[in-house]
Amino acid sequence: MIPPEGIGAARRGATGDPPRIDVPDLERSLKNVRTLFSALMSVVTVTASVVALYPLFSVLYLLIVRGGRRLGLSLFTELPPGAGMIGGGIGNAIVGTLVTVGLAAVLAVPFGILAAIYLAEYGDGSRVAGVVRFSAKVLTGMPSILTGVFAYAAVVVVTGSFSAVAGAVALSILVLPIVMLTAEEAIRMVPHKMKEAAIGMGATDTQTTLRVTLPTAMPAILTGVMLSLSRAMGETAPLLFTALFSDFWFEGGLGEPIATLAVLIYNFSGSPFDNQIDLAWAASLVLVAIVLVINLAGQALTKRPERR
Amino acid sequence: MVSATATATNGNGHENGVGDGVVIDCRIENLYYGDFHAVRDTHVPIRKGTITAFIGPSGCGKSTALRCVNRMNDLVRGFRFSGHVHFRGQDIYGRSIDPVAVRRSIGMVFQQPNPFAMSIYRNVAFGLRLNRFKGDVDEQVERALRGAALWDEVKDKLSASGLSLSGGQQQRLCIARAIATEPEVLLMDEPCSALDPIATRRIEELMLELKERFTIAIVTHNLQQAARVADWTGFMMVDTSRGGRTGYLVEFEETKKLFDEPAEDLTREYLQGEFS
Ligand SMILES: Nc1ncnc2c1ncn2[C@@H]1O[C@H](COP(=O)(O)OP(=O)(O)OP(=O)(O)O)[C@@H](O)[C@H]1O
Ligand SMILES: [Mg+2]
Numbered sequence A: 001m002i003p004p005e006g007i008g009a010a011r012r013g014a015t016g017d018p019p020r021i022d023v024p025d026l027e028r029s030l031k032n033v034r035t036l037f038s039a040l041m042s043v044v045t046v047t048a049s050v051v052a053l054y055p056l057f058s059v060l061y062l063l064i065v066r067g068g069r070r071l072g073l074s075l076f077t078e079l080p081p082g083a084g085m086i087g088g089g090i091g092n093a094i095v096g097t098l099v100t101v102g103l104a105a106v107l108a109v110p111f112g113i114l115a116a117i118y119l120a121e122y123g124d125g126s127r128v129a130g131v132v133r134f135s136a137k138v139l140t141g142m143p144s145i146l147t148g149v150f151a152y153a154a155v156v157v158v159t160g161s162f163s164a165v166a167g168a169v170a171l172s173i174l175v176l177p178i179v180m181l182t183a184e185e186a187i188r189m190v191p192h193k194m195k196e197a198a199i200g201m202g203a204t205d206t207q208t209t210l211r212v213t214l215p216t217a218m219p220a221i222l223t224g225v226m227l228s229l230s231r232a233m234g235e236t237a238p239l240l241f242t243a244l245f246s247d248f249w250f251e252g253g254l255g256e257p258i259a260t261l262a263v264l265i266y267n268f269s270g271s272p273f274d275n276q277i278d279l280a281w282a283a284s285l286v287l288v289a290i291v292l293v294i295n296l297a298g299q300a301l302t303k304r305p306e307r308r
Numbered sequence B: 001m002v003s004a005t006a007t008a009t010n011g012n013g014h015e016n017g018v019g020d021g022v023v024i025d026c027r028i029e030n031l032y033y034g035d036f037h038a039v040r041d042t043h044v045p046i047r048k049g050t051i052t053a054f055i056g057p058s059g060c061g062k063s064t065a066l067r068c069v070n071r072m073n074d075l076v077r078g079f080r081f082s083g084h085v086h087f088r089g090q091d092i093y094g095r096s097i098d099p100v101a102v103r104r105s106i107g108m109v110f111q112q113p114n115p116f117a118m119s120i121y122r123n124v125a126f127g128l129r130l131n132r133f134k135g136d137v138d139e140q141v142e143r144a145l146r147g148a149a150l151w152d153e154v155k156d157k158l159s160a161s162g163l164s165l166s167g168g169q170q171q172r173l174c175i176a177r178a179i180a181t182e183p184e185v186l187l188m189d190e191p192c193s194a195l196d197p198i199a200t201r202r203i204e205e206l207m208l209e210l211k212e213r214f215t216i217a218i219v220t221h222n223l224q225q226a227a228r229v230a231d232w233t234g235f236m237m238v239d240t241s242r243g244g245r246t247g248y249l250v251e252f253e254e255t256k257k258l259f260d261e262p263a264e265d266l267t268r269e270y271l272q273g274e275f276s
Helices: A007-015 A033-068 A073-077 A091-122 A127-140 A144-159 A164-189 A192-200 A205-234 A261-269 A274-303 B004-010 B062-069 B099-105 B120-130 B137-147 B167-180 B197-210 B223-229 B255-260 B265-275
Strands: B022-033 B036-047 B051-055 B079-087 B106-109 B185-189 B215-219 B232-239 B246-254
Touching: A033 A274, A073 A091, A073 A274, A091 A127, A091 A164, A091 A205, A091 A261, A091 A274, A127 A164, A144 A164, A164 A205, A192 A205, A205 A261, A205 A274, A261 A274, B022 B062, B022 B215, B036 B051, B036 B062, B036 B215, B036 B232, B051 B062, B051 B223, B062 B079, B062 B106, B062 B185, B062 B215, B062 B246, B099 B106, B106 B167, B120 B137, B120 B167, B137 B167, B137 B197, B167 B185, B167 B197, B197 B215, B197 B223, B223 B255, B232 B255, B232 B265, B246 B255, B246 B265
Parallel strands: B036 B246, B051 B215, B051 B232, B106 B185, B185 B215
Antiparallel strands: B022 B036, B022 B079, B232 B246
8 A cells, every 4th residue: 555645755764865876977978988979979079970971972072073074865766886986876775685684683583582481481490401501602702703603604605696585594693692691581580479460360371371471571671672673773784695785776686685774884984995995984974873772762662651 | 288079078179169158268288488488377268248357477478478369479480389379169270270361360469559651541441451351441440449538539630650650559549440340359469558548438338338249358467457447367477487578367257356355375466566
C-alpha cells in the first residue's frame, strides 16, 4: 500500500535521511575534454568527406564541360565517325551498352538471387553453402580482365566469333557474385519473426520466401543489382576481346560483335583526331548519366507507393 | 511419440475429436530444445467454444506449450517432443500430417507484434490470399480490422505500411490478420502485453465474441485477464529440483475454481503473490 504522504515519504521514513542527489553541471562547455574532442572529430569528419567528394566533383565538372560540347541530337542518332571525319555520334554504342549489360543482367540476376535464397535460407551452415560463399567472395575480387579471358575461351573460341553474348557472359561473371552476396545479406536482414508470422498463418516455405522474405528484402537486393550493373556498365577490359566493337547499328544479332560505350571511350580517347576525342568525352558523360538514371530508377522503384 | 492409433483409446476419438467438447487434446510428456528439457508432463484439453488460459511465471514454458499446438516449434532447431496433440481426432505430430495444413486451421498471434513489411491491407489479406479466399476480400479485411479494434485508426491509411503503426496498433493488426481467415482455433501469446487498458478491454471483448465461433487459447501474465475471459485455466511452474529449469503444468481447472479454491499449494501461493 502507498501511504498518503506518497512513495518518497515512505522511503525516507525507512532510511531516516532524505536522499541527496548531486545536481550535475548540464551546461555544454568547450573546456570539457570530451566536448572538445567531439567538436574536433566533427571538423575532421566534415573535412574528410569534402576531400573525398573533391575528385568526384572535379571529374563530373570535367565531363560536363568537355563532354557537354557535343551534346545534341546527332550524338544519339548517328554512328561513330571514322578517322579524320567530322560529326557523327555514339548511338550504336549507347544501344550496345544497354543490350550487353541488359543481357548480362538477365544471365546473372536470377541466378544470383536464387543462389542467395539458398545461401541464406536453406543451405545455412552446409558445406556447399560455405564453398559457394567463399568462391563468390573470391570472384568479387577478381580482376575484370580475367572474366574477359574466360569468356573469350568459353564463348568466343567455341563459337568462333566475337559477340554480344560473349561480352554479356564476361560482364555477368562480374555481376553475379555481387548480386549474390548483397542479396544474401538482404535476405538475412529480414526479421525472423516476420517469417514466423507467415509460417504461423500456414504459408509453405516457398510461399514464405516468395511472398514475405523476398518482397521485404527487395529494396536492398535491387540496390545490389543496380550497383553491380553500374559497375559492369563501365567495364572495358572484359569487353575488349569478347564483344569487340562494331561500327554499325545493333540489329538483333547477339552472335555478332557489338559497340559499347566503354570500348568506344577506350578506342577514341587515344585517337589523334579531336573529333573522336570529343566524342569520347561525350560518351563518358552519357555513360555517367545512364548509371545515374538507373540508380534513380531503382530508388523510385523501391520507394513506389504500395498498391492496396 | 504416440502414434495416431492412440486416438481410439483416448476417449475423445470421435469423428471430430469433440467427444466431450475437447477440440484439442495437448499432452506434452517431454519437450526438449536441444539438450534443454523445457517442458514436461503438461496435459491440457482445449474445449470447443471456450477460452483456455495459460498462466505462470516467466520462462515456465507457456509459450512453448502454446507453440506446440500448431507446430510452430518445428522451426526451432533441436526441438524434440514426446506426447501428442490431438486435433479433430488426429495426432498433428503424426507422420502423415502436413504442418502447413495444421497451421491453417490453428492460427496464432505471437508474443511480439510481427506485421509484414507490406501495407496494412495486404497484411490482413495475406492469409485470405493464401487460402484462395473466394468472397469479398475488402469486406473481410474490414471485418477483421473492426474485430481487432483497429478499423477506426487505420481506415484512411490502409495502404500505409504495417510497420508504420505503433507497437500496440501492430499487435492489433496481427490479431486482425489472424482472425481474417477465421481459423477454427486461435492461439494468442500474450496478445495484450503491448496494449493500453482500453485496447486490452476491446481485445478481451473480442475474445469473448470470437469464442462463440472459434476456440481460443491464450497465454497471459495478467491474472485478472485470465479471470475475466478464460473458462479454463492452466497454471504452469518451473521445476528446478532436478538441476534444470523444466516447466510443467501444476493444475488445470475451470477458471473460477482455480482462482477461488486451488487444489495445489503452489497455485495458491502464486495467486496470492500476484494479487496482493
Ligand atoms: N527457441 C528456443 N530455443 C531454446 N530454448 C528456448 C527457446 N524458446 C524458449 N526456450 C526456453 O524454454 C523455456 C520456456 O520458454 P517460454 O518462451 O515457453 O517461456 P514463457 O513461459 O512463455 O515465458 P514468458 O512469460 O517470459 O514469455 C525458457 O527457459 C526458454 O529459455
Ligand atoms: Mg512467452
